[in-house]
Amino acid sequence: MAQTPESMAATLPSGATPEAATPRPGQSLLDRIGNTPLLRFDQLTAHLPHVTLLGKAEWHNPGGSVKDRAAANIVAEGRRSGRFSSEKILLDATSGNTGIAYAMLGAAEGFSVTLCMPTNVSAERKKILSAYGANILYTDPGEGSDGAIRMARELAAKHPETYFYADQYSNDANWQAHYHGTANEIWQQTEGRVTHFVAMLGTSGTFMGTTRRLKELNPTIRCVSLQPDSSFHGIEGAKHMASAIVPKIYDPELADENLEIATEDAYAMARRIARECGLLLGISAAAGIAGSLRVAGQLRSRDSHAVIVTILCDSGDKYLSERFWTEK
16 A cells, blocks of 8 residues: 555654655665666577577676676675774775776775786776776786785785785675676566576676576576686686686586687677677677677577576776777
8 A cells, every 4th residue: 555645754763754764866876786787689699590699788887897796795795794994995906897896986985995906907997996096006917817816915914904805706795796686687687588697707706696596596597607718818807717816706516518718709709799789898798798609509499599698797998998999
């Protein structure tokens, strides 16, 4: 039964007014994290009428990437546990996007952020982090994200009273953000019709959390992880697990299948999507589409209709300084 203003006032706490209980207009920064749209890629699957390919457009998060989800949950859990307060400096290793999310939250919530990051991340990411006022400690590009992890660990060990080491690679709050958020959104947005989930591995939090929840909702959903095909690659944020420091939150048994993606294929897909679909995607997002099309190509037309969902980690605007855009 709808409440009248009188009945609503009767249920308010003592001293409260109906005006005080009325939601304030607009959204806070945290309100804007999650509930990102699913985009269709019908142009890419026109030759596969038994397949629908969808991508979750994570650049709609306020920090511009999927990492807003994990970063916000890591900060919230740190505060709830008492391990993190505004008197401490948030410290973590990052390839860029999680760092941007931390820096954004730090600026909004009033805490300091120090990030360890390889020097070869895109120029755009460096500029965004500088704009937010984060303190950046650069590491050897040849060591990739592993070098940044080692530096962050050393700093945290030497100065435990100074830093809250968020440690996105080991922090369960990372994958739990996707278990409670991303997976349920995919289920609701596809009305439970999702048949395949495909995502790149970095910290592995997106794949771990989303897969765990989707498998609970429907154990027949096939979940495919993607990673670079070698230790020397150009897919920022992605990890070649065989040669890298393996995140503690990563469970190699969770994926139904693992596919390797060449950097050149990710670059080519980014260009193709820009020119055929009118979307600028980040490199790992393009790799997700490339992997999804490989999965789609394995499906037989006589099978039931497939709905493949991948994660579009970020848009291409952080990579426009890269040379591959102008290649043919």
